[in-house]
Amino acid sequence: MSPAYILKRILLIGYTLLVVSLIVFAITQILPADAAVMMLGENATPDALAALRVKMGLNDSIWLQYLHWLAGVLHGDFGLSMRTGQPVAPAMFEALGRSLLLALFSIVLMLVLAIPLGIIAAVRRGRAVDLGVSFLSYVGVSLPEFVTATLVVLVLADWLQWLPATGYVPLTEDPLRGLRHLVLPVLTVSLILIAHVSRMVRSELVDVLHSDYIRAARLKGLSKRQVLFKHALRNALLPTITIVALDVGYLLGGVIVVEEIFALPGIGRQLIVAIQARDLPSIQAGALILATTYAVANFLADIAYAWLDRRIQYD
Amino acid sequence: MATPILDIAGYGLDYATPAGFTRALDDVTLSIARGEVLGLVGESGSGKTSLAWAIMRHLPKSAREAGAIRLTGQDLLKTSEAEIEAIRGKRIGMVFQDPSTSLNPTLSLGTQLAEVLVRHRGLTRKQAWAEGEERLAHVGLKVPGQMMRRYPHEASGGEKQRVVIATAFACQPECIIFDEPTTALDVITARQILDLFKELQAETGVASLYISHDLALVSQIATKVAVIHRGKIVEQGAVAEVFARPRDAYTQKLLAAVPRPDHRLVDTAAPAAGKPLVEVEKVSVHYGRKPFLGRLLGRANTQFTGNREVSLCVMPGEILGIVGESGSGKSTLAKAMTGLNRFEGEIRFAGRRIAGLGDMDRAYRRDVQIIFQHPDSSLNPRQRIREILSRPLELYGEPGARKDAAAIGELLEQVRLPASFAERYPHQLSGGEKQRVAIARAFASKPKLVICDEITSALDVSVQASVVELLVDLQKRFGTAYLFITHDLNLVRQIAHRVAVMYRGDLVDLVDVAALTDGTLHPYTRSLLDAVPAPAAAAA
Known part of the structure; x- marks a missing residue:
């Protein structure tokens, strides 16, 4: 993997995001929302509306509007929220930060639990442990997150009263309370991820353990342990990386439900509020930010993949 | 005759299946002394690879065994798993059929060779790497230092098989099993690997079990040959003897089936000249x-x-x-x-x-x-x-x-x-x-x-x-x-x-x-x- 390749990939991400920005902008144009009416209210006079339209450049050609918007975006300026009249960018990035925190904790918890679970299930294939892990992960994969979330809240917050059910406290304000508020959302999200990834690790590892080179390694006199950790695991984890990268996309876009249930003001929740209020600049910003994180996550996965498997030649 | 290195006596192998036992090997008796090459010839499903797994003690749980497999007198059937792990790769080596699947695609060739030296000869990683380079040079690889750092996909089939052979010979084993080591290679590469085998065999005097379906090939490299059919050794003896005067009907059939350039099946004269089809x-x-x-x-x-x-x-x-x-x-x-x-x-x-x-x-x-x-x-x-x-x-x-x-x-x-x-x-x-x-x-x-x-x-x-x-x-x-x-x-x-x-x-x-x-x-x-x-x- 050459530096030139990495540079090319970064350029490709830029290109992807440009296309995404076009689509996002086009969709917000189609939405039945007149920005001027949104800002001045239904009872505004036609003169006032016309004046505002000129001021906001709404009479310009669509391309010119797009270019104006894009220029702003490139400077980190996503415009003013139609709902609050405040700049969109700071609020969105703050929300992104909270979502990333949720994602980070969930991924770490997932990695810590899912990989060992998958390994144990694969090594003890067909035994009680494997069946148990398989059954639980099957349940985990098939339950939608609002069910998991409800169960988690019911048990840990309602019955046991161990943790707060909803709300958010910044870690900088009160680290301990902040963490307590994060536990339930993280648990909900990571349960699904763990179920998903441990199944993946298990099936990949079972395949790898049956391959010729694993047998060859055993017949060279290496112990089962050496073969598992040195020869098998690396190959089994390769496809898992791709899955984790896709899950990152899910984490940021798909946790809207989880953020809603736990009243966690992350980017998903922000986006819902924006859509409900037809707050066009916020919708554009949210969509573009999510697309960016998704593209970056996949880029990182590709880099990790190529680093682990030298057969992958990117040029 | 000196005591054989590998001595298999009355060995039988069955696999338990839901429908009862299926016989894989039946009363197999053979022995290989130092310096000998025993060619084990049979068609697919004859049990020749099962025998290799049995010697390497790499059998599924469903296996039921009888008889004995002795390595310089020690019965491997009665040896503990831990001891077997110390024997594998050190006293019995193995060369596999297809080097492109028997090497781990995500580890460098050097890593896969050096780990054997670390495991069995107690070398440090650095020593093992240096020794590995020497070993690769010894099996005729031109740029051993570079080859050590390469990954399997960066080497040709012949180069990879040389690495596998170097690994098998690395700890000076007493016995090596070659499981169709040239079948997956091209004709010319196979020839070179065969020459390498002969050279190393003569040099080390290792007792070799050479498994193959190719009678012509076995006749060239083996000192003794055993023909296996449906899990039974139907005939064994010195190569020249078996090939010149096969006694068993199956061996005769097998020999007759080998394509021979001097035995034309078609009229040699080409169809009369005319318009090409x-x-x-x-x-x-x-x-x-x-x-x-x-x-x-x-x-x-x-x-x-x-x-x-x-x-x-x-x-x-x-x-x-x-x-x-x-x-x-x-x-x-x-x-x-x-x-x-x-x-x-x-x-x-x-x-x-x-x-x-x-x-x-x-x-x-x-x-x-x-x-x-x-x-x-x-x-x-x-x-x-x-x-x-x-x-x-x-x-x-x-x-x-x-x-x-x-x-x-x-x-x-x-x-x-x-x-x-x-x-x-x-x-x-x-x-x-x-x-x-x-x-x-x-x-x-x-x-x-x-x-x-x-x-x-x-x-x-x-x-x-x-x-x-x-x-x-x-x-x-x-x-x-x-x-x-x-x-x-x-x-x-x-x-x-x-x-x-x-x-x-x-x-x-x-x-x-x-x-x-x-x-x-x-x-x-x-x-x-x-x-x-x-x-x-x-x-x-």
Whole structure:
């Protein structure tokens, strides 16, 4: 993997995001929302509306509007929220930060639990442990997150009263309370991820353990342990990386439900509020930010993949 | 005689299955002393690989054993798992069939060699790496330092097999099992690996168990030979003895089935000169399309050339053999001639110009049929044999011709299969039977040319012999011309009238079969001929 390749990939991400920005902008144009009416209210006079339209450049050609918007975006300026009249960018990035925190904790918890679970299930294939892990992960994969979330809240917050059910406290304000508020959302999200990834690790590892080179390694006199950790695991984890990268996309876009249930003001929740209020600049910003994180996550996965498997030649 | 290194006495192996026990090995007794090479010969499913796993103590839990396997007197059946792990790789080494699957794709070759030295000889990683480089140099690798750092995909098949061999020899084992170590390699590479084996064997005096299906090969390298059939050793003894005077009926059959250039199956005289049936003129095939982005950026063409201006012709009723190593463009040509590949150039069939896929109409397809290498993938597993054979009858049968069960029965009998097979599915047939069905399908349209693309290479030698005999018989009956593609030079010399040799997309030689023995030949053809082990002395 050459530096030139990495540079090319970064350029490709830029290109992807440009296309995404076009689509996002086009969709917000189609939405039945007149920005001027949104800002001045239904009872505004036609003169006032016309004046505002000129001021906001709404009479310009669509391309010119797009270019104006894009220029702003490139400077980190996503415009003013139609709902609050405040700049969109700071609020969105703050929300992104909270979502990333949720994602980070969930991924770490997932990695810590899912990989060992998958390994144990694969090594003890067909035994009680494997069946148990398989059954639980099957349940985990098939339950939608609002069910998991409800169960988690019911048990840990309602019955046991161990943790707060909803709300958010910044870690900088009160680290301990902040963490307590994060536990339930993280648990909900990571349960699904763990179920998903441990199944993946298990099936990949079972395949790898049956391959010729694993047998060859055993017949060279290496112990089962050496073969598992040195020869098998690396190959089994390769496809898992791709899955984790896709899950990152899910984490940021798909946790809207989880953020809603736990009243966690992350980017998903922000986006819902924006859509409900037809707050066009916020919708554009949210969509573009999510697309960016998704593209970056996949880029990182590709880099990790190529680093682990030298057969992958990117040029 | 000194005490043998490896001594197997009355060894039996059964696998527990839901339906009871299946016997894999039955009362196997053999021994190998220092400096000896025992060639274990058998067809697929004969139990030869099971024996290798048994010696390496790598058996599934369902295995039930009897007898003894002794390594310098120590019974491995009674040895603990931990001790076995210390023996494997150190006292018994193993070389596997296919180096591309027996090496871990994500670890460097050096890592995979050095780990054995660390494990068994207690070297540090650094020492092991230095020793590994020496070992690689010893097995004839030119740039050992670089090779250590390479990954399997960065080395050729021959280089990888050398690394595997270096690994097996690394701890100076007393015994090494070679499980078909050259089967997955090209002819010339296989020859080089075989030479390396002989050299190291002579140098170290290691007791070798050489497993192979190739009798000709075993006759060249082994001191003793054991023939295994359905889990039983049917005959064993000194190589010269067994090959010259085989006592067992199965051994005799096996020896008779080995293709021998001096034993022609077809009249040597080529069909009388006349108008050629097919003329292939300057046919080139390129694989790969220009990538869209590459084209935008004006990047150089990344196409791969499969055939470069190949010209040849086939006379009516002629058998033209095409030989070459994998990737030389043999199958590419076959695909071009059947419209499975785009090509440049021209094909003339019975005087008709075929410039591309568009010209390959029903008449052309009726006259030109192809049989593929693997009947498993060329026969639809969900169709009965009857359905498989009725397709060409419907497509190409003359109007009014019968397409009923009797017609299908005749097709099957033509390839010496019972008509009752019509109701079976492909998986209910053996490999040889499946290939006969594929032959019957190709002959259903009464073609003038049949392209046989490595059709016997997935078959055992005795099955191969009967399939080849069938082909020769059909050729005599119908006067069909064959384009017989194979990597087996001995086989092609048995049946072809002329032989075309391909090398990296080029046709380098096109000669009468007799010219292979005394004609002027392209250097590549020469090295191909030199690489092929001639079968052992005539088996009467």
